[in-house]
Amino acid sequence: MDFHIKYITPDIKLSTYDDKLFKTETVFEFHMLVWFISGETKIIQADQSYLFKTGDIFLIPRNHLATIINYPKDGLPHKAVVMHLTKERLKDFYSNIEVKKENIRKEVKIHRFEKHPLLESCLASLIPYFDMKDTFPETIASLKITEAISILREIDKNIDSVLADFDEPGKIDLIDFMEKNYMFNMSLEKFGYLTGRSLSTFNRDFRKIFQTTPQRWLTQKRLELAYYHLIEKNKKPSDVFMEVGFEDLSHFSFAFKKQYGFAPSLVR
Incomplete structure (x- = not known):
């Protein structure tokens, strides 16, 4: 680099x-x-x-x-x-x-x-x-x-x-925000800030609404989006993993195989 x-x-x-x-x-x-x-x-x-x-x-x-x-x-x-x-x-x-x-x-x-x-x-x-x-x-x-x-x-x-908009993020609807932004690989602190919550309030509200941890939900949603891109848009794994929020291809491939039982390269 x-x-x-x-x-x-x-x-x-x-x-x-x-x-x-x-x-x-x-x-x-x-x-x-x-x-x-x-x-x-x-x-x-x-x-x-x-x-x-x-x-x-x-x-x-x-x-x-x-x-x-x-x-x-x-x-x-x-x-x-x-x-x-x-x-x-x-x-x-x-x-x-x-x-x-x-x-x-x-x-x-x-x-x-x-x-x-x-x-x-x-x-x-x-x-x-x-x-x-x-x-x-x-x-x-x-x-x-x-x-x-x-x-x-x-x-x-x-x-x-x-x-001229100087307002800080206020407390907003968590479901709507997360459904729109789950593919961004941000820290939970950032997700909390952008939804108007402290980290502890974000975690508490998230568990109450989604009945799971933020990490598990984010991984699940990102894998579902990746599967859609692979099967419906005919994209390659190397073109998909970054867009859905994974840091590197190997981590994405491991998580995908664990979720679906086969490597993302086999979807095509």
Whole structure:
């Protein structure tokens, strides 16, 4: 694995990856504005998948689960400029802007922005700074992030519904959330946080509702989804195990054979 990250500030980075693929399952604590220089990324959420290629610009909202798979492409590494839009910085930005409460909607989708010269030039202007030996001034970094937020608001009139939402996850329906998000290989602490519960409350509520432990239920649901992909979609085990929440192919194959009595490679 050859994965490099260069930071010019804690909130602006250049990531480079030139191995076969890099996969992570995560929930971000802040919004991520991403511009692809090269490579491809597949992002899988509960109800939708996205494929991003060279030149694409998109925003991943905070506090939403996603599986992210990065690929090199056409002999070039996976390379992207990433800007963190933290809650603190956004609160400061919106402190003098009135946003009506009814315009704040809970957005779960990833926002893709059509090619726009202002947004492209803003992000492209960061590239030379990654080669600087001196410390990048925080004042300039703040100006760059403010510029990016201002451009987003100019080209997407609905973006305030995402950027100006500062609420933390509240207690939500556990059945609905888990049925939509079980394929994400998150810690139980994260599942608890996203459903508005402490770990102990999450475990207690889960056992009461599902009559089993979270670990057993998650494994069962992921194997059922894998079986569906193998038999109905004619996919290969190597293409399935990551999408359904398993860390590696050998662990997936062992659990699948234990559940169904035969290896996943025999389904086809």
